Amino acid sequence: MGAIKVHEFTTVDGVVDVPMWTADYGFPDDLSATIGALTGSAKGILLGRRTFEMFAPAWSTRTVEQDPGAPFFNDTTKYVVSATLDDAESVWRNSTTVGYDVDRLRALKDDVGDLYVSGSATLVRALLADGLVDELHLFVYPVALGTGIRLFPDGAPRTPLALLGADRLSNGVAHLVYGPAA
Template identity: 40%
Template sequence: MRITLATFLTLDGVMQGPGAPDEDTRDGFRHGGWQAPYADEGLATYTAEWFAEADAFLLGRRTYEIFAAYWPNVTAENHPIATPLNTLPKYVVSTTLDKAEWNNSTLIRTDVIEKIAELRSRPGRELQIHGSGVLAQSLLDHGLIDELRLWTYPVVLGTGKRLFEPGRTPTALRLVDSRPTSSGCVLNVYQPTGKPTYGKFTEE
């Protein structure tokens, strides 16, 4: 399976608390819910397309808890991504959760990189990560993410958790798709291509 990452970012790279004011207030973050004013048809359409390609989900603890508190109460008639989220396998990376009770959920507590690499080697379509910043950063550093789907919104917050924090492993990316939406969001899809290359401009 390919491992794909989808996440929402501000122009200054913040991914913390996009969905609601109280979603993630760590470190005094007070800008929660910044994505909501930009929701539009493009977001719904592209999200549904990608969820239809999922064979399983890979989630960090915080994202899992947010999803597990909401999606089991949503039916397919109300939202097209409810069925895959509620029925497909979900692998939850956490050292603090005692159990994962949402249907078809499995905890990964130890040997995380090795176990995720094994999942990636299985046949299938996509093992999808949504949000899950700490997990995504670790997998990027280990070269285990095959595609990044980054939704960048026209807002600057100046504070908050970022996907690409200082200290990340240098990685070159290839742009394979780019789509603007009516609200001003730009969806860019990248595939890692290995280490960056370097050069310099000449006076020719």
């Protein structure tokens, strides 16, 4: 049985919008190792369509020499949750489109194993609402932007979570791990 493990870069005020602001904090070895541990158990990548369309051009031509994460993103099967994308494979190799169906996604994590989700705020909100997220990894950057897409926007339903772990990374980022509330 697999788990859905979500990775979000976020600001202290909850912004998860295109995280260009993370560049100011570097990508130190402990951050790399933490994300590497998260992706290391993944047997598949689950992405929303918009994140997939942003990731595909950024990762599909990247080599291991350019980024040690490139083989994971390029070689691992990507499951794109979309009602409008017909042929994900033509966009980025090892990609397939799946619709948003709770039973299908449960079966997918059971059949495939651990699924890694990065970004994909709309998808993550739905996964959380349906109780499908097993681990929510928030990498909280010490900056407030005041505006942008938030994982939990105003008006979102109450979402109780249980803290599973917390670490301080060398660049001042807090790595918080949450799971479903008991």
